[in-house]
Amino acid sequence: MSAQSNKESLIKIENMSLEYGESINSTLALKNISLEINKGEFICVLGPSGCGKSSLLKCIAGYVKPTAGRVLMQGKEVDGPDWHRGVVFQSPTLYPWMTVNENVEFGPKMRDLPKAEIKEIRDFFLDEVNLSGFGENYTFELSGGMKQRVAIARVLANYPQVVLMDEPFGALDALTRENMQNLIRNIWKENNTTIFFITHDVDEALLLANRVVVMSKQPGEIIKIFNVDFTNQIFEKGTKEVIYNEDYFEVKNEIMDIIHSQID
Numbered sequence: 653m654s655a656q657s658n659k660e661s662l663i664k665i666e667n668m669s670l671e672y673g674e675s676i677n678s679t680l681a682l683k684n685i686s687l688e689i690n691k692g693e694f695i696c697v698l699g700p701s702g703c704g705k706s707s708l709l710k711c712i713a714g715y716v717k718p719t720a721g722r723v724l725m726q727g728k729e730v731d732g733p734d735w736h737r738g739v740v741f742q743s744p745t746l747y748p749w750m751t752v753n754e755n756v757e758f759g760p761k762m763r764d765l766p767k768a769e770i771k772e773i774r775d776f777f778l779d780e781v782n783l784s785g786f787g788e789n790y791t792f793e794l795s796g797g798m799k800q801r802v803a804i805a806r807v808l809a810n811y812p813q814v815v816l817m818d819e820p821f822g823a824l825d826a827l828t829r830e831n832m833q834n835l836i837r838n839i840w841k842e843n844n845t846t847i848f849f850i851t852h853d854v855d856e857a858l859l860l861a862n863r864v865v866v867m868s869k870q871p872g873e874i875i876k877i878f879n880v881d882f883t884n885q886i887f888e889k890g891t892k893e894v895i896y897n898e899d900y901f902e903v904k905n906e907i908m909d910i911i912h913s914q915i916d
């Protein structure tokens with residue numbers, strides 16, 4: 653069964669607007685956003701630079717409070733950060749004085765889990781991100797892609813209900829980026845994770861998401877939501893065949909047209 657046919661609501665954004673600052677110096681970043689994120693979905697958000705994508709993610713994470721409207725998670729209003737909503741940023745935020753093992757263990761330790769369980773969780777997720785064998789390394793000894801994989805393992809080790817990713821692969825070279833896309837797609841599929849993922853890259857969105865949300869220029873509003881299935885097709889056929897199919901180009905062109913119409 654695809655994630656689309658299994659609709660159990662996890663996050664509900666209701667008529668949300670966000671204004672930074674006050675009076676003449678204020679910036680309206682988001683306007684009237686309504687969106688439902690269902691369990692097991694992989695949602696990618698696209699839009700022109702400065703349209704409010706990161707602001708939207710921060711509101712869902714609970715880092716920023718909307719000026720109007722609200723964000724609900726399983727019916728309860730989000731009123732601050734919480735490990736149920738794990739966040740992965742473009743630059744991995746790891747503790748440089750800790751080893752890879754210690755970084756991944758951090759969340760489960762904070763939750764006072766038994767030692768054996770912490771070790772089990774750590775080993776499981778380091779294996780998921782193909783970093784078994786690097787546990788004793790310090791993070792400064794790793795490449796950019798490896799650091800980002802540690803950051804993903806560290807978030808997943810908390811078993812969050814949703815993983816919020818803000819251009820997580822934006823700073824990586826093209827090959828590492830493709831590997832990371834394959835990795836996150838596999839993690840999503842294997843663990844039935846819910847992922848909310850911001851990107852500038854239309855191909856990245858189409859190759860990962862079940863739904864692609866396209867936003868307007870600032871103040872960010874949702875212009876259109878595309879239901880797509882290329883990510884599932886990749887499991888069956890392989891990346892290249894999907895990219896070169898007609899449906900793919902049709903959706904890609906429509907999204908590009910919308911984004912271009914929003915750039916002055």
Ligand SMILES: Nc1ncnc2c1ncn2[C@@H]1O[C@H](COP(=O)(O)OP(=O)(O)OP(=O)(O)O)[C@@H](O)[C@H]1O
Nearest residue numbers: 672673679681700701702703704705706707708870
């Ligand atoms: N803390 C803040 N204080 C004031 N204005 C802010 C703040 N954070 C963001 N903004 C403004 O809000 C608008 C949306 O910013 P945001 O970073 O959410 O957009 P974005 O779509 O993620 O941008 P990009 O694609 O360039 O990363 C921009 O005009 C930005 O300058």
